[in-house]
Amino acid sequence: MLFSELLLEWFSVHGRQLPWRNCGNPYHIWVSEVILQQTRVSQGMDYFLRFVEQFPTVEALAAAPLDAVMKSWQGLGYYTRARNLHKAAQLIVNDYGGELPNSYKELLKLPGLGPYAAGAVASFAFHEPVPAIDGNVYRVLARVFGVFDSPGTGAGKKAFYTLCSEVMDHENPHLFNQAIIDFGALQCTPGRPDCAPCPMRGLCYAEANGLQTSLPTKERELKVRPRYFHFIMARWRGDTFIELRQGKDIWHSLYQFPLIETKERVEPEDFTQSEEFQELVGIDCTVTHISEEKRQLLSHQELFIRFYIVELHTLPYALLQDYQRVPIDGVDGYQVPITIANYLAAEEAGEYFRCSSGKMED
Ligand code: SF4
Numbered sequence: 001m002l003f004s005e006l007l008l009e010w011f012s013v014h015g016r017q018l019p020w021r022n023c024g025n026p027y028h029i030w031v032s033e034v035i036l037q038q039t040r041v042s043q044g045m046d047y048f049l050r051f052v053e054q055f056p057t058v059e060a061l062a063a064a065p066l067d068a069v070m071k072s073w074q075g076l077g078y079y080t081r082a083r084n085l086h087k088a089a090q091l092i093v094n095d096y097g098g099e100l101p102n103s104y105k106e107l108l109k110l111p112g113l114g115p116y117a118a119g120a121v122a123s124f125a126f127h128e129p130v131p132a133i134d135g136n137v138y139r140v141l142a143r144v145f146g147v148f149d150s151p152g153t154g155a156g157k158k159a160f161y162t163l164c165s166e167v168m169d170h171e172n173p174h175l176f177n178q179a180i181i182d183f184g185a186l187q188c189t190p191g192r193p194d195c196a197p198c199p200m201r202g203l204c205y206a207e208a209n210g211l212q213t214s215l216p217t218k219e220r221e222l223k224v225r226p227r228y229f230h231f232i233m234a235r236w237r238g239d240t241f242i243e244l245r246q247g248k249d250i251w252h253s254l255y256q257f258p259l260i261e262t263k264e265r266v267e268p269e270d271f272t273q274s275e276e277f278q279e280l281v282g283i284d285c286t287v288t289h290i291s292e293e294k295r296q297l298l299s300h301q302e303l304f305i306r307f308y309i310v311e312l313h314t315l316p317y318a319l320l321q322d323y324q325r326v327p328i329d330g331v332d333g334y335q336v337p338i339t340i341a342n343y344l345a346a347e348e349a350g351e352y353f354r355c356s357s358g359k360m361e362d
Helices: 003-014 026-035 041-054 058-063 066-073 080-095 115-126 135-145 154-167 173-186 205-209 275-281 317-322 328-333 338-348
Strands: 225-235 239-244 259-262 285-291 294-297 301-312 324-327 353-355
Touching: 003 173, 026 041, 026 080, 026 115, 041 066, 058 080, 066 080, 115 173, 135 154, 135 173, 135 205, 225 275, 239 328, 259 275, 275 317, 294 338, 301 338, 324 328, 328 338
Parallel strands: 225 301
Antiparallel strands: 225 239, 225 259, 239 324, 285 301, 285 353, 294 301
């Protein structure tokens, strides 16, 4: 049997039933693919269902304020996806009469749709025979066909694309693409491929040569940059201060407390004596709480985050001039990074802080 035949047979028994699959709604397929770009199916499912309930059509999404879209995305991370989705919806309404473009080539022109997502939407929604190659597909193809090119290089990507185009079922590209993704996610998994009962055993290069853990060839490790964030929750007569993040950096267009970033880890006791800290909040204040350091790993950055609560006795000019003054209990009405949202929730539950002296609070 051919690779694609074995794959489709496996898929008919083991394929995942997902609400956006074979639903015949290109808009739902598109939204699901954007959500799943950096999110697991189990985590993305609820977000998908809520998102299409809140924005049931491309028109509804295009007409919604960006704030509402960002709010519904809160917790999913990688907020550029939400901004691009909104921008693309407006483009579809204005330039395509509200219908999603029905070809891979046109889909690639939409903001936020790369080759994988464009291939997925084109094949799932419009049955165009184009590959949709994600990490699962690279793994399956590399192992079954013994491809040693690294998917992390341009030449490698090209080789995998060509191979996938050749071996795919051109009559059922939507089923083939879904099947190979599921096969990689469920059977030919990264750490422990389930080779014993695998229908590909007879053709699989990696299985025959004991190379399951060596394929696909690893790309060079990306360097992860550590960053040290100190958020200051300065309190003044029931209010605090926030700002909108600008510029090309993480959390663009989200709100945050005044942030001081240091080049290296600075102990809280030294940080609160630093020039930068005192320039921001002045010296007429009391640091009442300092959080434990929280670690958050992003794709190329490792964040180390602390929160400081500072009771102000006079109002410093730096805060007044550069930040927005809002009631403390009104902060949760603003779109903030998930780290800050978690902090606000935990603080409310009394779970987050230890005393600035280092003694644990009751
Ligand atoms: S035999 Fe093992 S390595 Fe080969 S495709 Fe099946 S699960 Fe993957």
